[in-house]
Structure formats: C-alpha cells, structure tokens
Amino acid sequence: MTIWWRRHRNWLTPALLLAPGLFLFLVVIIWSSLETFWISFFDWDGMGVKTWVGLANYRELLDDPQFYVSLKNNLIWLLMFLLAPPAGLAIAFLVNQKIAGMRVMKSLFFMPLVLATVTVGVIFTWFYDPTFGLLALLFRAFGAEAPALLSNEHLVTFAVVASALWPQIAFCMVLFLAGLNNLDEELIGAGRVDGARGLAMLWHVVLPQLTQVAFIAVAITIVGALRSFDAISVMTAGGPFGSSTTLAYQMYEQSLFSYRFGYGAAIATILFLIMAVFIAWYLRGLIRAEKGA
C-alpha cells in the first residue's frame, strides 16, 4: 500500500485535490451545457414526450421580435455596465486619501455590495414609483411630473441597469482599492524625482500598474451584464410587454411560464455563444498575463 502510494503520489495528490472541483465543473457546467444544447433541438413541455424538431427552435427565434428586443437590451446592459470600472476607479481614488472620516465614506460606497440584488431591485422600484417614490417627490418639489420609468418602454431598461450598476460600481471600487494598496512605492518615488505629478503621474505611473485589476474588473462586469436576470425579475418581470426582457430573462420566461423548454434551451445556447466570445477573450488575457509574469 505505502509503496504503491509512494510510487504514485506525484500525480495522485493533485488528482485527488482537483477531483471535487473537476467533478462539479463537469456535472454542473459541461454536462448541463451539453444537455441544454441537445434539448434545444426538441419541442418539449418539460414533462411529456420530447419531439425532435431539428433547427426549428432557432429558426423561430430568428423570426421572434422579442428576441431582437432582448438582444438590444443585452447590448444596453453591456454598454452601460462598462461605466462601472471607470466610475469605480474614480471613487477608489476619491476614498483612497488619508482624510478624517474617509473610512465612513468608504463603507458608504461599499454598502450596496452587501445588499442582495433583489433588495437593491426592490429599493429602486420604490424609488421609481410614480406616485409615492422618492423620484416622484423630487420632481414634484420642482413642480414637475416624474416620468414613470418602469412603465416607459424606452426608458425601462436604462432604469433597471441603473439599479444594477450601483452595486457593480461598488464592486469595481473595491477591486481598484485593493490595486491601489499594492502600488509600488519605489516607482512612485522615482516618478516624483523625475518631476511627474498630477495627471502625468496618474497616467504614466499609477494606471499602468492597475491594468491587471482593470482587466479583471472589465471581464467580470461584462459577464455580469450578460447574465443580468435578478434585477429584471424583481423590478419589471421583463415588462412592460417584454420591453425590458434580456436573453436570460426570456429563456426563463419561455421555459417556466410558457412550458417551452426546447425554445428556452435554444435561447440559452445563443446566450452561451455570445458569452463564449468574451470568456475566450478573458482567458486569453489571463494566460498571457501568467506567461508574462
């Protein structure tokens, strides 16, 4: 036994350590993805018999006006969410100063990260409420009528993204704060000797040291934007009439409310393909960084 173990432990130890993670990854991610892909070729109500329909689900999807609304909304989410890293960076600079009371400020900016997305969604729904909401009261103070943001088909997605952006900015801020704490003091000192200060110092000395953090912040933000679901579910349920639905929410709605698991799986597959592009980009960056280091 011991001899056998000694002979093989070189590869057995890492294998055993990796096994639980690998097993979960295979079952939860790989196997589920493959099965979803397989189901997308069927007409299935989730209970009864599956009927093979080939590419019919995908063909219908290309004809479905809701699909393009969802796609457009996903794009809005993506673009607006990309505001989070720069905003987080700006706030990180702001609170990274040694001024009395800055800890309180830091915790205030950090707070939304502690709240569940669902809580944030509910708070923002109240905030937007056109009769009792804070926004309506503010507008009324100036004698104006507040727009019913969650009822306006053109503004609703922006209103929902704004609520999701709040915790996302806090998240980026925390990442950048950690990055700022790891700045190389010697480099900054050298820069100062060379006469760099203000914007020049920021641009040539500080920011280059934050690229790794920025890369992670952007990648996580993109994935967060694409899988947006909970805020939509809580605040609008995809409405009014589907105008705030994203691909993730449409998949949920089709599968669970309309009992069309095949169609939902087709939407999931498309979403997976879109995400795969960004994930590939992220992995490439990650591998490059590791080789560089």
Add this chain to the structure above:
Amino acid sequence: MTIDRISLRPTRRAFMGGMGAAASTALFAPAIAQSRQLTIISNRGNADQRKAVENIAADFGKAAGVSVTVNNMDHEAHKTAIRNYLVASPPDICFWFSGQRMRSFVEKNLFEDISDLIAKENWAGPMGTSIGAVTVNGKQYGLPTGGILWGLFYRQDTFDQFGLKAPETFEDFFTLAAQSKKAGLTPMSIGTKDMWTAGGWFDHMNLRINGLDHHMDLMAGKIKYTDASLKEVFDLWERLVKADFFSANHTSYAWDPAAAAVVQKKAAMIDLGNFIKYAFPADDLAQVRFKPFPSIRPGVAQYEDFSVDSIHIPSGARNKEAAKEFLAYFYKPENLGAYLAPEGNMPARSDCPVGNDPILKMAAESMKTIKGTAQYFDRDTDPDLAQAGMKGFQEFMVRPERREQILGQIERTRARIYG
C-alpha cells in the same frame, strides 16, 4: 390514524418505522384494523383549511369504517408533483383546478369519470353553472369546490361622496370616467404589472360581446385572434384606453397597489375577485360593493369568470368505491362550507352556507343570475398562449395603435400551438 399512534413513542426506531408506514400505508394498513382504506393528497396552503380537510376525513373514516390517510403537500410543489403521482402512484382523492387545467389530465385519461355519482346524488341542481367547469364532452370528471367570482368592486362611501353611479351599460363607463375625473379620482383602478389583470378585462369584454360559446372556442384555440368577431372588443377597449379610463402607469403596479387605490378613495372602481377583502381594513368592509361587469351587446346573457378549484378521483385510484363515498360525504353542504370557510372563496354549490362574509354574500346573490361561467384567461387557455395573450393585452392597454401587430403576434402563438 397510523402515523399518530406510532410516533407517540419517540424513539428513533419508532420514528423510522413511522416514516416507513407513512410512506407505504397502502401495504401495511390492512394488517392493522379496517379492511377498507382511502388515501387523499391535499394541496391546501391555508393551515385552517388543512385542518378542515383532516377533520372531514377523520369524521368520514369513523362513519364509514374506512381508514383514511391525508397527505399534505405544499401548494406550489403540488402543481408539478401531480403530473408524476397521477401516473406513478395515484391516491384515491386529489385536489386540483377545474377548466383547462383539469381537461389536460382528462385527455390523458388520468381522472375518473364521476358522472354517475353526480346523477345519483342529484347535484346538477345545486351545482348550477359551475358544473360546466368540470364537464368535458358531457361527462363530469370532478366536483367543483369553491371559487373566485370576478367583477367590479367599489366603495359605497366614495360613490356617495362624489355622486357616482355603478355602470349598467358600457356607455355608463364614460359617464363614470367623466365624473370620477371631475372628482379627482381614477375611474378604473388596474395594475397590469403581473399581466393577468389585463387578461381578466379581456374576458369580461368578450363574454359580454360574443358570449360564452365563442369565448370558450377562442380559449380552446378554435378561433383566430385576428378574427373579425373580436374587432368590437378591441374597438370598445380602445375607446376606454383613449378616454384615460384606467390608472395612469398601470404597468408599474401589481394588483394590490391597484386595490389600495380604491381602499384609499383615490380610484372609483376596480375589476377583481372576492379576495379583494384582504386589501380592506376590517372596519371598511361594510362599504365594499360588488357590481357585475356591465352589459355590452344586447341579448347576450350574463356570463362571468368564476375560477373554480376542484376535487377529483384519479383513474388509477385503488379504492374507487370508498373514494366516491368520501366525495358524497365531503360534498354535503355543511362539510363543503366548513372546508371553504377558512379560505373565503365562493362555494360552488348554491345551497352551501357562505357565513357572514359580506363580499361573499353579494357574490352569492349575483351567482344566482349567472347563465354560465368561464374560469379566467390564464386558466382557460394553453399556458403558452396565455402568456403571449396577456402580454399583448398589456401592450394594447398602453399602445392601442399597435393593435394589428399585437394581435398578429398572439395569433402566431395560437397558430403554433393549435395549428
């Protein structure tokens, strides 16, 4: 019942034994005492109502010499579990919903035909129109227990204060609109965030214009949503939307804020079910009034949405005779009344006491004049089509000018499902 007796001895082994016995009462029960047995699966969420089911079952067991087991399931979990257990291990009695939700099981031969029981007990009379909810091709597959009657609700004191009158005809809606707006009220409160309220409004309009047979054909996918017969429905509906008849920004609100507007005297009326009473403080309940949806096309009889829950014998039940005896016992007016009281729904039997609930009393009065009932948009039609339809109606109530597009989209869904 077996479970109670065993779990009196709180040892681990006894507990395990109890679990085993509970899981397979059908196997062990004969050895214990009585030879006849009955298994019931209940889905009632209300704790008092669960108790009522257990009491009725226990009383029946004693009277008929049957050992009865009641298995309680979570209401939502039961909706998916029933698809499994009806096929794999059917109980002798189960609770469900009538209408389309029942029909889909009847078509798969999962519910027992109990027409003979209904004929023998002469229930057709007391059941009245609600018998339609459990009838498929002239045969009955369950007993309607109680349901939600839908219609217009308002506060008498609001109406007195502003001199409003409950609408009798469709044109009265516009009088109501003008007078309410003069008084600073929303004429018709509605919250379409969850979409089903828009489906209910469509039901009322179509039942008043095209009648029950047309409506049920439409729900069954036999009529196109682009059909000319629906033109008047959407024409009139559009007039209401353009007269600012409904709450502003109604897509922002669920039904409860919409009901609250009526309670707080900010809106004149609301189209809802008898559960509106949960929105009112107890002191204000005396002010609530019920008014059926006004008539539209002359000569069309009064048909209403009445969403009925029901009780069934699965066709795979092992003790069908005992099950029928149980139904006969359960369906006695006093037992049915005791079962429904905690939940506060309208009894499906007209001779069943409704207690002191003022809203139920008004609904019961109204039930007597109804000629036929539908269930509700999302209970009568395919769930996939219901989702598409309600979404379309919600959009129509905001953008009536898109009617053609909206109906085209609903029709595409209907064609995909029903061909």
